[in-house]
Every structure is written in structure tokens, then in C-alpha cells.
Amino acid sequence: MNQSQASEAVLSPHELEAALRDIGARRYHNLHPFHRRLHGGECTRDEVRAWALNRYCYQAAIPIKDATVLTRMPTADLRREWRRRIVDHDGSAPGDGGIARWLRLTEGLGLDRDYVESMRGALPATRFAVDAYVRFCAEKTLLEAIASSLTELFSPQIIGERLSGMLAHYDFVSADTMAYFTARPPQAAQDSAFALAYVLEHARTAERQQACLAALTFKTDVLWVQLDALWHAYVEGHLPPGAWRPDEREGLR
């Protein structure tokens, strides 16, 4: 937060919501060429594999991120609300939950489960971005951590495009392997409605409002960096040392 931001005017809740949604309209990763390529059916099977392999790192970190948020919530009401996110991702039994559903996708794409879970073929840029997100939520204020989750305001639409586009274009995915995307939109809608209400209620000073806008901007960077790295490595073919190589057997079932 710099001096000029802190001295800006206080926004009404309506104006703050519009400013948050404007960040999504300008910076959310549905605008990234890789997203269009993915749901438009232009990706090769190996590009889809690389996307799912890397995105696993993000999925696997979300409940850890949410646990760091949970540690800072002062009331049982808040913690119960937020705890649902951890349940959604980790499930209530083996094979259940968002991470397990993501692994169904990577397995359906022919990737070895242990290899995916080890994350050793993931792009370093993916790991650094995901770690930055977890740390952001652990180190910033609770309000900023909650604001950074607001990319979910924009996710039901991108997930809808992805689900229908991928099912229409790729014969190597199915409704079963894409189950993650069927389950996710209602969860995301419920989560983001709560998070938005919390932010609009608690960000009442210009400084807090600017911090929330910066938190959401940061989060869009976390998502964008991952698609930039995928594009550079797997579309342009500039594989960094150590990353999964489609031309080798390692990582495939």
C-alpha cells in the first residue's frame, strides 16, 4: 500500500464490489490464450496432460491455504463456514473430494498417480506461484486472505466453458474424468458469496479497500503465471530443466 492509495476515497460497498469485479474483467485467466486453446479444442493431449499435472499443485495447496486462513478466524461461525472449503477439497473419505476428483482427471489422461502427487515434473514457475499464494494467505491479514479467494466470483463461468468445450473437443476426457468441474461451480458460488459479503462488510476504510483490491490482483497474477509458464513450456516448446517431458515415458501409466 503506498501513500497515494491510502489517501484515496472510501468506496461504498457497491463501488467496492464493482472495483473487485473490474479486476476480474481485466485480469482473470479466462482472458489467457491457453484457456481459449484448452476449451477451444486446440490443445494436444500432451498439452492437456501438462495442464492437469501442473494444476494439481494448485489443487493440492488449496486446503493447506484454507487451513492457514482457518487458524486466523476468531469465531466458530466463521471457522465452520470456511472449514467447508477444506471438506470440499479433501472429502470425507478416501476417493472423495476435489483433489481425488482431480486425480481422476490426471489418471484419465494417462498420467501416473504417484508421479502427479510427487509434483516433481511440475514447472518451477507453478510451484513458486502456488507457494506464493499459500504464503500470502498465511502472512497477510485475514481480510486480505479472504479477498484473495474472490477469483471464485469468476470461476463458475470459466468452468462451464471448460467442461462443455473439453467434452465436445477431446475424446480423451469424459464426464467421469471431468467430474471435478461438475462438482465445483455450486461450491465456488457459495464460497464466493460468503467471501464477497465478508469483504464488503469489513473493508470500510480506504486503506483496507485498497488492500483487498491488491489481494485480488495478486491472486489473478498467481493464476496467470501458471498459464504463461504452460504456454512457454508446452505450446512454444521451451521446457525448463526437470519439467515433465512428453517425449519420455516418465510420468505416464
Place this chain on the structure above:
Amino acid sequence: MNQSQASEAVLSPHELEAALRDIGARRYHNLHPFHRRLHGGECTRDEVRAWALNRYCYQAAIPIKDATVLTRMPTADLRREWRRRIVDHDGSAPGDGGIARWLRLTEGLGLDRDYVESMRGALPATRFAVDAYVRFCAEKTLLEAIASSLTELFSPQIIGERLSGMLAHYDFVSADTMAYFTARPPQAAQDSAFALAYVLEHARTAERQQACLAALTFKTDVLWVQLDALWHAYVEGHLPPGAWRPDEREGLR
């Protein structure tokens, strides 16, 4: 560290040094196409500006990284040795030291000093990689933090190539604006000789040796990611939201 690595054989100091140097030979960023483009005279002035602007984030973080290492050193002898790194970067008076010399380069390239120092035009991938390095050194063992500095074993050569190549090819740099690179090699040689001796003396179990090799591998990722991001954004022209735009006035003097 996984089970199979921990059960590997203990290396002799000579073998460990060879394994560390082999990581440099395979993964150091002198192998990256951007490095060749930079010292080969193929970069545009704006690409050199983007490189210097982003690399500033790394330079600015180094003394902070070294301070986190200093907090873990148990003896005055060790701390005096390591403290020299902070002096080298921060100097002993305003205008002195590696960071000030880096700012002489960015100013010589026509970049606005306040803009560079604000880091707001830097690529998110750069910031995430640099933050990952600082955090690695703060959270891992002292031995791993020291091992991660060993990329300096390989830096005198890259700096030599860069200095002569850039002076020969670009009329927008001079011996004065490139002073950082004249001062750096003897410092790096002294630093890396100490760090290598420390690692060879203290990494006497297979587990510690593998941790040192992993630390140096991690550090090569930190450097490589930065050049990948530069290439994607400024050579290929895929600018992420918020990054410095060569076609706009912001950031220039």
C-alpha cells in the same frame, strides 16, 4: 528428500563437489536462450531494459536473503564471513554497493529509478521466484541455505561473457553503467569458495548431501524461471497484466 535419495551412498568431498558442479553444467542459466541473446547483441534496448528492471528485484532481495542466513549462524567467525555479502550489496554509504551499481545500470538504460525500486512493473513470475528464494533460505537448514548460494561457483564466467558481449554490442551501455559486473566476479569467487568449503565440510551424510544437491537445483530453477518469464513476455510479446510495457511512457525517465 525421499526415501531413495536418503538411502543413497555417502559421497566423498571430491564426488560431492563434482555432483554440485554437474548441476551447474546442466541447469545454470548461462544455458538459457535469453542469456545468449543478451550477450550476443540480439536483444533490443527494451528487452535489455526489461531484463535489468526484473533483475533488480533479485538484486534487492539478496541482502535480505543473506540477513536471514545470518540469523542462523552460531559463531562470530561465520557471521563476519557472511556479513561481507550484505556489505557488498548494500555498500557502506549511499551510492555504494551492488544494488546502487545495479540502479546505475537501470538509469543508464533510461528507466526511472523510483519506478525500478517500486518493482511494480516487474513480472509476477520474477517476484514469485525471488520470494521463493528468500523463503527457502529462511526456512530450510543453514546448510541448505548456504548450498543454494553455490550458483556463484558458475557466475564469474557468465558475468565475463555478459560484460564483454554487452559492451561490444550495445551502444546504450557503457563501462560506467556496467560497473556492477566489473565489481562482482572477485566477490563471487571469494563467496563461493567459502560456501563450497562449508558445504563439503558439513554435508557428510547421504541425506545432507542430497539436500545440498536439491538446494542448488532449486536455486537454478529460481534463476531459470526469471529468464523464461522475460523471454515469454518481452521476446515473444506475451505481456502479463500489470507488467512494464515498452510502448508506454511509464517507467522511463
